């Protein structure tokens with residue numbers, strides 16, 4: 001059995017103490033701490049081994065995070081009422097899967113590309129080209145975060161999704177939620193719609209997001225983070241807005 005110190009060294013550490021300071025590490029016990037009080041009189045005040053300190057004194061942040069994750073897993077499992085045909089709301093699963101397709105990347109990419117080919121006004125071309133850019137940026141960002149975080153999908157999820165890529169075996173963040181938030185912000189900002197339609201767009205984004213947990217595809221934190229990421233990505237799109245002035249070559253490609 002390797003000693004804790006040798007495992008630290010094998011993981012590339014310099015042997016210095018700063019390596020594990022991020023969440024749980026504490027300095028030496030305070031003079032009046034219980035661990036000091038238990039020492040026999042006259043014994044040398046040897047500090048506790050680092051790993052024992054981490055177990056006995058987990059940081060507040062560590063406890064808060066583990067509790068949040070435990071609540072997330074528990075609540076998401078309970079809300080996964082359409083996770084299978086035999087689940088509490090199993091009969092609604094086909095409807096949930098239709099909602100899933102409405103937020104999938106393929107129809108959005110194909111639809112936007114088709115619209116771009118058909119568009120006959122420069123304003124429409126500009127908006128659709130930026131929507132295409134937004135959808136591609138979203139796919140890349142979600143793939144990068146999923147690949148970095150590598151959080152597995154909930155155990156009750158049935159992996160029967162329409163067209164997935166390799167990182168879609170991971171669940172954090174929800175790609176459907178990022179797309180729903182991004183498209184919702186984009187559409188509300190760049191399409192002139194009557195109020196009832198604007199409400200429908202927001203409802204669609206919310207339903208797509210909630211359906212991810214109901215289908216058992218995601219935990220709640222995957223969806224919440226996905227919504228935040230999609231919302232933030234719209235800011236990036238607006239900041240890098242493509243126009244005939246900033247990207248003339250791109251626009252020349254699409255002008256008829």
Ligand SMILES: CC(C)=CCC/C(C)=C/COP(=O)(O)O
Pocket residue numbers: 104105106109139161162163164165168171173174175176177212217
């Ligand atoms: C293949 C293409 C173009 C997109 C993949 C879309 C997809 C399957 C995303 C996964 O969404 P969740 O993370 O919400 O399950």
